[in-house]
Amino acid sequence: xNSGQCCGSAGVGEFITNAAEIWNATVYEGxxxxxxxxxxxxxxxxxxxxxxxxxxxxxxxxxxxAQTGYSQGAAGIGLWLHHWLAFRERRKPVIQMLDDPFVxxxxxxxxxxxxx
Numbered sequence: 001x002n003s004g005q006c007c008g009s010a011g012v013g014e015f016i017t018n019a020a021e022i023w024n025a026t027v028y029e030g031x032x033x034x035x036x037x038x039x040x041x042x043x044x045x046x047x048x049x050x051x052x053x054x055x056x057x058x059x060x061x062x063x064x065x066a067q068t069g070y071s072q073g074a075a076g077i078g079l080w081l082h083h084w085l086a087f088r089e090r091r092k093p094v095i096q097m098l099d100d101p102f103v104x105x106x107x108x109x110x111x112x113x114x115x116x
Contacts, residue, residue, distance in 0.1 A: 001054050001055045001061060001064075002054045002055055002056070002072075003039050003042055003043075003052040003054050003077055004052070004054065004056075004067075004071060004072040004073060004076055004077065005070060005071050005072075005076030005077070005079075005080065006071035006072055006076070008054065008072075009035050009038055009039050009042075010039060010076050010077045010079075010080040010081075011076075011080075012035060013032055013035040013036065013039065013080050013084065014080045014083060016028050016031050016032045016035065017032045017080070017083055017084050017087050018083075020032055020087065021087050029088075032084055032087075033088075036081065036084055039052070039077060039081070042054070044066070050074075051066035051074060052066060052073070052074060052077055053065065053066045054066075054072075056072050079095060079097075082094070082095060
């Protein structure tokens with residue numbers, strides 16, 4: 001009952017999406033697609049918007065919360081969905097974490113910092 005990056009479906013999905021891209025393996029594509037469907041199905045949608053309410057702690061599975069951060073919240077889930085969509089459309093993702101081990105060549109290179 002966790003959709004987050006840290007220990008949920010988005011983290012597994014991020015790894016599987018990267019594996020599918022690196023090894024060009026359709027078996028991983030299918031698994032990534034299934035995880036996307038699962039994460040979207042588990043979203044709560046109402047007049048307040050879309051969010052993922054899930055358990056963060058194994059020892060307290062009944063303690064459910066919707067969070068916004070990267071590890072346990074919508075930011076991490078959204079970033080993985082962005083990476084997955086970029087992969088499915090065969091393009092580079094626009095957003096990457098600085099410590100992403102699967103560095104992709106971005107179209108826009110950062111400008112170098114010049115000291116005075």
